[in-house]
Amino acid sequence: MKMIIVLMALVSTVAFAKDKPAEYTVAVTDNGFEPSNFKVQAGVPLTFKITRKTNATCAREFTVPSQKLKVDLPLNKEVVIKMAALPKGEVKFGCAMDLMIGGVMNVQ
Numbered sequence: 628m629k630m631i632i633v634l635m636a637l638v639s640t641v642a643f644a645k646d647k648p649a650e651y652t653v654a655v656t657d658n659g660f661e662p663s664n665f666k667v668q669a670g671v672p673l674t675f676k677i678t679r680k681t682n683a684t685c686a687r688e689f690t691v692p693s694q695k696l697k698v699d700l701p702l703n704k705e706v707v708i709k710m711a712a713l714p715k716g717e718v719k720f721g722c723a724m725d726l727m728i729g730g731v732m733n734v735q
């Protein structure tokens with residue numbers, strides 16, 4: 628009986644970890660999105676915390692064309708963006724001008 632309880636606790640812990648959204652902190656600087664290339668967990672809801680720290684570039688939105696996502700990034704203000712889980716593969720993101728400034732999420 629004790630064994631079963633331990634097992635159940637373990638299973639619920641794993642399920643919780645799987646459902647917990649993964650968080651990514653991104654800054655927009657004179658160098659573009661930082662990081663601009665990062666690994667993302669597949670099948671897990673995503674939360675991005677993005678702060679634009681420069682006015683000197685055109686990267687004033689966070690767009691993810693494949694997800695039809697476009698969010699304004701006000702200067703020096705953290706924007707929290709929730710995204711549904713992504714399938715495995717490469718997902719491009721970037722500025723609103725055809726990702727001229729942008730990066731790639733490697734969804735694994």
Ligand SMILES: [Cu+2]
Nearest residue numbers: 685722724727
């Ligand atoms: Cu641009």
